[in-house]
Amino acid sequence: MQPVPPAFLRAHTRVARPTLVPEVQLHVADDVVGLWEAMETEGGGAGLDPPFWAAAWPGGQALARYVLDHPGTVAGRRVLDLGAGSGLVAVAALLAGARAVVASDVDPYSHTAVALNAELNGVSGIEVVGDVLADELPDVEVVLAGDVCYDREMTGRVLPFLGAAWLGGASVFLGDPGRAYVPSEGLVEQAVYDVVDADGGPARRTTVWRLP
Template identity: 35%
Template structure:
């Protein structure tokens, strides 16, 4: 069942690791137009049942054919870009509620997935937004979601930016990125570099899954907001009830 494979946190790290080795998905499948058509035919436009009903997204739902197909029939890496993760929902909600946070800022949405956080930042007045996801299909999905929300497509980057030279971002957004210890440690080191070199602000959306409490990055987080998840989101995420936004700073 795709629902179990896509939403079970214990499997998510493995699936992302598989995704890192499938960088040629888009080329293997065909043209960008072919990928776009595939996404249009195998996702559903959703705007309700989330923390941000004002944002429309193309998502993977029980009404989609592949929700009920065997997972191995899906032609790409696992479609994390087609799930609106609870950490991303909290982050997007916070940005919409507090537009001053992103207004006039140069923003990086790291591990952008469906692009909801980037969309929220742009709707809140950010100067420019870069979306970064190692899955090239996510970039196309994000373009479609921008169109749904009346926005021009964002520049996108599919190279892994973690460990790269900071590019002058005022604000870095991360939603549901702390699902694997090695990834969390590499983020901890790189985010420190961005903050110390350029004074970058870092906001993290996370629903507080048990493994976050065990990571060393946790002691550098200050909670800014907490949101109660809608019933449908709770059901899809195995009973998680709340999701928070955290400010990360190595000196905390």
């Protein structure tokens, strides 16, 4: 797929601040279904993934809040934002003093969203890449993964990757809004947040976990 023009995202999103991380601004969608339809009609035809990048998910908000409140987690380090989506966690890591960030996502729309949101927040130093799960871990010291265990198949790919990153010496943090596939053992609780839905839905109890 060809690179997604920034003008498309600007035309179909608005700028908002996530409820838990008001320090950060993001391009988000008011009408996700309408955006998805526009992606299909204007952005390359049918078969495109839903626009997960157009929302600030609870797992990402919790991770972003955590690194902003605990900048020593990332300050001066190279960071991987796994499943970057909007780039919220990548932006928060840079605001907290990360030396550089690799933002990984399979969706080319996410790549454009990350670049736009970095520009919107006045940060630089994000390298946007595709799927890294089948490759060697990028040269990073911290891995931040927001809500990446959303189904069995994805969890089966993510957990070995996170484990290998930890064994390789990286600090690994996982933002989880209570997904059933997140293991109950082998993780250390770092913080718990109630993430309020921007549309007024119920808050999601979301935990930041660390591999020990």
